[in-house]
Amino acid sequence: MKRTHSPFATWPQAALLGLLVAAGSGAASAAVQDNRDDPQQRREQRRQQAHDQADARREQARQQSEQREQRQAQQREQAQERRQQAMRDNEARQRDFREQAQQRESMQRESMQRERMQARQAEMRRDQADREQAQERRQQARRDNEARQRDFREQAQRERMQRDQAAQARRAEMQRDQADRDRAEAQRDWREQAAQRQQAQRERQAQDAERLRGQREQRQAQWADEREQRRFEDAERRQQVRENGVPQRVARSEQERRIREERNRAETYQRIRESQIVSADRYSRSLEQQRRYAQYRYQQQYYQRLRDQQRRWYARNYDYYRDPYYYTPAIYRYYYANNWYQTNRYGAALMRQAVNYGYEEGLRAGRADREDGWRYDYRNSYAYLDAGYGYNGYYLDQGAYQYYFRQGFRRGYEDGYYSRYRYGRHGDDGDYIILATVLSAILGLQLLH
Numbered sequence: 001m002k003r004t005h006s007p008f009a010t011w012p013q014a015a016l017l018g019l020l021v022a023a024g025s026g027a028a029s030a031a032v033q034d035n036r037d038d039p040q041q042r043r044e045q046r047r048q049q050a051h052d053q054a055d056a057r058r059e060q061a062r063q064q065s066e067q068r069e070q071r072q073a074q075q076r077e078q079a080q081e082r083r084q085q086a087m088r089d090n091e092a093r094q095r096d097f098r099e100q101a102q103q104r105e106s107m108q109r110e111s112m113q114r115e116r117m118q119a120r121q122a123e124m125r126r127d128q129a130d131r132e133q134a135q136e137r138r139q140q141a142r143r144d145n146e147a148r149q150r151d152f153r154e155q156a157q158r159e160r161m162q163r164d165q166a167a168q169a170r171r172a173e174m175q176r177d178q179a180d181r182d183r184a185e186a187q188r189d190w191r192e193q194a195a196q197r198q199q200a201q202r203e204r205q206a207q208d209a210e211r212l213r214g215q216r217e218q219r220q221a222q223w224a225d226e227r228e229q230r231r232f233e234d235a236e237r238r239q240q241v242r243e244n245g246v247p248q249r250v251a252r253s254e255q256e257r258r259i260r261e262e263r264n265r266a267e268t269y270q271r272i273r274e275s276q277i278v279s280a281d282r283y284s285r286s287l288e289q290q291r292r293y294a295q296y297r298y299q300q301q302y303y304q305r306l307r308d309q310q311r312r313w314y315a316r317n318y319d320y321y322r323d324p325y326y327y328t329p330a331i332y333r334y335y336y337a338n339n340w341y342q343t344n345r346y347g348a349a350l351m352r353q354a355v356n357y358g359y360e361e362g363l364r365a366g367r368a369d370r371e372d373g374w375r376y377d378y379r380n381s382y383a384y385l386d387a388g389y390g391y392n393g394y395y396l397d398q399g400a401y402q403y404y405f406r407q408g409f410r411r412g413y414e415d416g417y418y419s420r421y422r423y424g425r426h427g428d429d430g431d432y433i434i435l436a437t438v439l440s441a442i443l444g445l446q447l448l449h
Contacts, residue, residue, distance in 0.1 A: 249327045259320040266393030280306075283382045294371035298364050299382045305389055313392050325395055332445045336400055342448065343395070350395045351404050351443050357390040358408025359424050359434040365409070366416025378413035407442045408434055 280303045287296040320326055323346075330342035334351070343351075361383045369377065378384055387402035387409070411423035411434065424434045434442075 249329070258326045262326070262394055263320065265397070269391075269393035269398055280382060280386075292369075292372045292374055294368040295365070295374065295381075298368040301364075302361060302383045302386075302389065306386070309389065309392070323394075331448055333448055334443060334445050336403065341400075347395045348443070348445055350391075350401070351445075352439060353390055354396075354401050354404035355408035355439055355442055356433050358387070358405035358410075359412035360408075360432050361389060361405075362409035362412025362414075363416040363424070363432055364412075366413035366418075369413075370417050370419065376417055378410055378417075381409075381413070384409050384413075404442065411438065 280299065284296060284299060284303075287293075287299060325344060325346040328344040328346060330344050330347075332344070332348050333340055333342050335341075362378065362381075365378065365381045365383055369375075369381075383389065384406055387405040388398075389405070391398065391401045391405075412432070415421055415423055423438050424432050426432060
């Protein structure tokens with residue numbers, strides 16, 4: 001609140017000053033009177049007057065200073081009041097400005113909301129109009145489609161009636177023609193049946209003759225096999241026994257050399273054999289993808305035979321020094337891979353086994369492909385690619401065993417695929433074996449002496 005000061009606020013000071021001045025004047029008058037009486041007293045009076053005047057001046061100066069300080073305090077209070085009033089005015093203006101801004105922002109939001117609402121309403125009206133138009137178009141299309149279907153049914157009914165009439169006429173004509181054909185067909189059937197009976201009789205006679213010829217050929221092949229086998233056995237017996245009748249043996253150093261070579265070859269072969277057998281899984285998946293189920297069953301059986309062979313090899317306790325192959329001298333030579341090689345009767349027996357095993361596996365593979373209706377393709381059979389059944393790393397090089405196995409496999413596959421026995425026959429044990437003449441031609445064994 002603004003403070004005000006009355007001009008009468010300092011009257012006690014003025015009265016006091018007037019009294020001091022009057023006293024000074026009276027004292028001066030008395031002093032003048034006394035001065036006439038005593039010079040010393042006059043001097044005292046003058047000093048007292050001077051002192052009173054100085055006190056009066058100091059009092060006046062003090063009062064003036066207090067007045068100035070009061071005026072300055074009043075000015076400071078007035079300035080502070082003005083600043084506070086300005087701050088209150090500024091705060092009021094800012095409050096008014098914020099309220100006006102809030103009012104404007106509220107009005108803008110309301111305006112935008114109204115505009116969005118109007119836009120949504122307009123869009124909804126357009127969507128409703130579009131839906132109504134689409135519904136009207138669908139209804140019109142449905143009415144048009146019903147009209148077309150109705151016209152189509154009527155047209156189809158008319159055409160069906162026309163076709164029925166035409167069909168009735170054709171059936172009547174066909175019945176007449178069928179009766180004529182039935183009579184002609186009956187006569188033709190009678191003639192064909194007579195011809196078929198005659199043809200069947202001729203075929204039975206031909207089959208009987210073929211069966212007799214096959215039996216004769218099989219007996220002749222069996223006799224030839226027996227003669228060939230006896231010839232080999234006689235040659236081996238003659239070669240084994242010298243003049244004193246004691247079997248011939250190779251030198252100890254030669255036996256040791258053979259054992260070292262065979263042991264290294266067998267161990268190397270068995271190490272790589274596992275990885276070769278594992279590849280059968282990939283081949284099995286390809287057969288399943290090709291739907292070659294008979295070939296798949298055969299491949300699984302061949303794979304199982306390989307696994308059984310591996311187990312037997314690991315289970316046995318093989319003694320190289322007791323095996324007669326390593327101390328029996330060579331009595332045969334054979335030509336393979338553009339070179340001549342020598343072997344004894346045990347190596348020759350393994351070569352015969354390779355060809356016979358190959359023939360038997362090829363016979364099974366050929367039958368499986370024929371059952372699947374697959375093309376003639378022995379080279380892509382898993383057994384042909386593997387060519388390792390019956391081999392354990394001894395007596396022969398792996399490449400030689402595979403060569404003779406594949407020679408037998410190719411001929412067995414041909415007999416199995418075409419369901420014939422051109423290269424082999426039933427053995428006494430019920431298994432299929434290759435003919436001795438074919439076996440001899442494949443091996444080409446020659447006696448050394």
